[in-house]
Amino acid sequence: MSALLTITDASVRVGRALALDGVSLQVGPGELVGVVGPNGAGKTTLLRAALGLQKLVSGEVKLGGRDPRTTPPAELARRVAYLPQGRRLAWNVPAWRAAALGAPNAPPAKARQIALEALTAVGLETLAERGVLDMSGGERARVVLARLFAAGAPLILADEPTAGLDPDAQLLTLELLRGRVEAGGAVVVTLHDLGLAARACDRVVVLHRGRLAAEGPPRHALSPSVLAEVFGLDGAILDTPSGPVLAAGRTGPSR
């Protein structure tokens, strides 16, 4: 297995504090990796470091065997596609036009075709001409996923792609990302919903104050002791007939 992403002992400083403190992570094809942790644990910083958007104070990042900070833009986009937090779109462009931004270096006709295929993959083919700001939040989330898929990169990094979505749309988002994994790609996704992480991910990485607190199969990484130490939760991931759920309460008045 050739690694798509290798992070070795990476530390990142944001302001004075270490936002990432000696974190290592390897991601290979066919994996859906969930990154979880309380707010401020370093999840977004980890993704930004992986993309070369964040300078390391020590350690090393290799994206497809190469330092992303010295990789030319077009080459970098062939290796990785990134969905930042928020999915804000500045203008009310048609959905196909937004999806086509995934393939900016393709000729216009080809880019449109790629965009329409990506919209079909997320079930939005009938709304290709609809303005993205005239859509519901759930539809817009699928448009930005289509843009991500249109890029055609083997590795996808998605920062909280399920935030603000209803439960069905959250599951659909992870199903669509799973589809990319089954096609031989790899996905790293940050999540706040631990039940969703346990259900959807092959592997879960738990960050706590910039450090790697646990890593492994969901049930192992999200053990009761990790839930208590990292999240301040008293509980466990339970199996139910329709998948794993988080059953937990707060352990104390403050963290």
Added chain:
Amino acid sequence: MSRSVLLLVLLCGGLVAALAAGAALGEVPLSAAQYLEALRHPSSAAGEIVWSIRAPRTVAAGLVGAALGLSGAVLQGLLRNPLADPAVLGVSALSGLGASLVIALGLAVLPGAVETAALAGALAAGGLIAALAARFREPETLILFGVSLSALGGAATSLVFNLSPSPIAAAEVLSWLLGSAANRDWTDIGWAVPAMIAGVALSAYSARGLRMLTLGDEAAAVSGLPMARLRAAAVAGAALLTGAATALAGIVGFVGLAAPHLVRAGARDDPGLTLLPSALAGAVLVILADLASRLIPTDVELKLGVVTALFGAPLFGLIAWRVARSWRA
């Protein structure tokens, strides 16, 4: 696609009509026979009026409008802000400062001095903003720096007034700052055109970067496009266009703000497809404003910048109203 093509056809038609009206109409009414004579004998009296006074003035107004409209569209795309225009980044203010200084120092008699100073001011502002844009990606930061640069330019221009050696020099500066295409000849246009061509080329190059910025800075940064270069091209292009427009006709406000808004719906909001229609709409707007300044019967001819601001400011209010309503929705 057909919608944006239709928009371009309409705008081109409007531009041809506006150019024709600009060359034909003016304070001195001409008869049909005189128009024919002007067409047949450009050196006749009527021909002089049409070809040496009205035509260059109209072409200058059109070029100024096109440059400002395009510059506004580039900046709105770059900053992802529908309220951005060349004034926001301080480009107009520094351009105006450069020209004011030259006029107040009595150097305006030198050929090309005012134009060069206006362009130098715009480029200084553009260079500063481009350097900041390379360091800080957030559009809010650029707007904040632009506002401070704009205030500084305005204050320095006031200082020029304050210290200006004679009331005549001060009046000249003021008259220039109010903007006008009157008395522009083909030589003046020649001074501005090279900078405009460079500005158009840089803007066209930056178009795909502006479109990518629809996704926001973070996503654009790993989108496969050389965003740093495209962003720098956008800033430099907008600065050259604004500087050239200011050099040619002084400060003409609100066109850079209004033109992109008039065409945005027709271009389906696409920041790349908005550029060309914005330039055409800007040209039509300023030619019409210049015509209005000529034809509205006042004792002293109205200044171009006054007319565009009188029409532009209410439009700005209307835009703000609509934006505010969309925020509430």
